[in-house]
Amino acid sequence: MSTPGAPAQAGLRTLLAYPGFRLVLAYRICAMLSYQIVAVTVGWHVYEITRNPFSLGLIGLAEILPFFCIAPFAGYLVDHLPRRRLGMAAALGLTATALALIAVARGWLPFHGVWPIYAAIMLTGAARAFLSPVYNALFARVLPREVYARGASIGSVVFQTGMVIGPALGGVLVGWGGKSLSYGVAMAVSGLALLALSLLRVAEPLNDGPRAPIFRSIAEGGRFVFSNQIMLGAMALDMFSVLLGGAVSMLPAFIHDILHYGPEGLGILRGAPALGSILVGLWLARHPLQRNAGRILLLSVGGFGFCTIAFGLSRHFWLSAAILLVYGICDGVSVIVRQTILQLATPDAMRGRVSSINGIFIGSSNELGAFYDGTMARLVGLVPAVVIGGCVTLAVVGVTALKAPRLRRLDLRELQ
Numbered sequence: 001m002s003t004p005g006a007p008a009q010a011g012l013r014t015l016l017a018y019p020g021f022r023l024v025l026a027y028r029i030c031a032m033l034s035y036q037i038v039a040v041t042v043g044w045h046v047y048e049i050t051r052n053p054f055s056l057g058l059i060g061l062a063e064i065l066p067f068f069c070i071a072p073f074a075g076y077l078v079d080h081l082p083r084r085r086l087g088m089a090a091a092l093g094l095t096a097t098a099l100a101l102i103a104v105a106r107g108w109l110p111f112h113g114v115w116p117i118y119a120a121i122m123l124t125g126a127a128r129a130f131l132s133p134v135y136n137a138l139f140a141r142v143l144p145r146e147v148y149a150r151g152a153s154i155g156s157v158v159f160q161t162g163m164v165i166g167p168a169l170g171g172v173l174v175g176w177g178g179k180s181l182s183y184g185v186a187m188a189v190s191g192l193a194l195l196a197l198s199l200l201r202v203a204e205p206l207n208d209g210p211r212a213p214i215f216r217s218i219a220e221g222g223r224f225v226f227s228n229q230i231m232l233g234a235m236a237l238d239m240f241s242v243l244l245g246g247a248v249s250m251l252p253a254f255i256h257d258i259l260h261y262g263p264e265g266l267g268i269l270r271g272a273p274a275l276g277s278i279l280v281g282l283w284l285a286r287h288p289l290q291r292n293a294g295r296i297l298l299l300s301v302g303g304f305g306f307c308t309i310a311f312g313l314s315r316h317f318w319l320s321a322a323i324l325l326v327y328g329i330c331d332g333v334s335v336i337v338r339q340t341i342l343q344l345a346t347p348d349a350m351r352g353r354v355s356s357i358n359g360i361f362i363g364s365s366n367e368l369g370a371f372y373d374g375t376m377a378r379l380v381g382l383v384p385a386v387v388i389g390g391c392v393t394l395a396v397v398g399v400t401a402l403k404a405p406r407l408r409r410l411d412l413r414e415l416q
Contacts, residue, residue: 015151020142023200025155027087028135029162030193034094035124036166037173037186038101040270042121043252044174045105046114053253053382055114057374062118063125064371068360070129072218075356078133079217079349082204083141084197087134091194093127098187105179133355140343140351141202152339153285160277160332167274171267221353224346231345233404234297234338235358240396241301241334243372244389248273250373253382259317272321276328277335284336293337294410300333302397308390312383340412 016022046055078086100120103109109116135155143151173182226232251269255261259269289296307327314320338358346354376385401408 015143015147015154018142020138020200020202021151023196024135024138024142025158026196027091027138027193027200028155029158030189030196031091031094031131032159032162033166033169034098034186034190034193035128036162036270037170037182037189038094038098038124040167040170040266041174041179041182041186042101042117044171044266045101045179046117047252047256049114051256053250053377054374056250056252057371057377058114058118059121060374061371062121063128066122066125067129070126071356071360072353073214074129075133075221075353075359076214076217078130078137078352078355080352083134083137083352084200084202084204086130087138087197088194090127090130090134091190091197093123093130094190095187095194097121097123097127098183098190101183102180102187105183129356129359132359133352136342136355136358137351138200138202140348141204145344148340148343150285150288152343153281153288153336156332156336156339157278157281157285159335160274160281160328162274165271167270168267171264171270175262175264218353221350221357224350225354225357228345229404229406230294230410231341231354233400233407234341237297237301237396237400237404237407238334238338241304241393242331244392244396250377250382250386253377254320257382258315259320261317265317268321269324272324273328273331276325276330277332280329280332281336284333288412289333289337289340290412293340293412294407297334297337297410298397298401298408300330300337301400302394303327303330304334305390305393305397308393309387310390312386312390337412341410344412 042059043056046059047053049055074086097120100123101117104116104120139151139155140148169185170182173185225235248270251266255266255269259265304327307323307330311320311323311327314323342354342358373385373389376388379385380388
């Protein structure tokens with residue numbers, strides 16, 4: 001690490017005094033900004049061509065297929081190869097995605113329609129398989145263990161800041177300068193993520209001994225997660241709630257067909273949940289959760305489900321934005337508790353593999369949720385699809401509370 005150990009009650013200034021932590025946060029926010037700008041622009045781009053909610057679901061499917069194929073191997077590589085270089089390669093993949101989408105938007109390719117867009121998004125899925133494992137592994141190298149909880153809250157704030165600024169910026173850029181400008185800004189920001197990691201100086205763990213066979217090593221990470229009721233319960237709870245209760249992927253259709261706003265409104269609604277997450281993240285950075293963390297996690301996911309139902313029934317733009325703000329507050333609590341569990345309960349030698357499994361549980365749920373929402377919208381209608389998803393999320397919370405008693409009774413001090 002680049003700075004001596006910090007006290008357990010370290011404040012924001014103390015944590016940001018670690019230069020490695022600052023650069024890792026810069027990498028995270030720039031990667032998220034690039035990804036979110038592209039996500040908003042692609043959603044608008046595809047719906048502009050098709051006017052079909054199902055086509056929005058296919059965006060998620062195009063991203064998740066390569067993610068699923070690569071994520072287990074990405075975790076293995078992060079545990080055995082220089083993490084900083086792998087992160088730089090992932091940032092370069094985001095840059096290449098944005099460049100490909102510029103070519104599509106400008107008509108530089110000999111083929112048109114939505115399929116070249118889906119093909120470009122597949123590259124994003126491949127790059128994203130490395131982003132979280134690299135971040136989580138580097139996080140543990142630039143901060144001492146006793147400040148992980150506060151560091152996780154700050155990391156969540158940075159992550160959610162990208163999710164506020166990215167969608168809002170994407171919507172403004174599309175409305176003001178068009179899709180090509182938006183994709184160009186995304187390419188520039190991913191270049192900054194690449195620069196941040198190129199400047200990072202961190203002690204990588206030594207792996208001088210013989211390496212276990214890749215599939216045995218991946219299975220070892222899986223056994224570790226599935227034998228830990230607290231970690232598995234938190235991952236499963238978040239996965240199913242986002243998979244079934246997420247409404248964000250359908251926002252372009254809601255904007256067009258129900259709320260009747262332009263791309264600026266899409267940026268506001270995409271940014272509202274992240275703004276809520278930022279607010280709760282700032283609060284939890286000063287008042288980190290410890291006692292009753294499991295119960296608070298379950299209540300926050302239940303609130304997430306109620307907000308999903310309310311959003312589906314809303315017909316007023318600013319009411320919908322307010323609901324999504326609360327939705328983001330609930331989601332932010334869930335993210336911070338889960339990330340703190342992940343950092344405290346994972347041995348350093350397994351951080352890449354465990355983070356990849358977490359990514360399969362959590363990261364994939366957004367894209368699979370987009371496909372699920374698009375399919376349900378096609379089968380039962382846009383509004384019923386979202387309302388049903390919120391109801392199923394509440395059922396998932398009840399089942400998790402019954403089946404994972406150790407998670408329900410969790411006190412984070414037990415993991416420190």
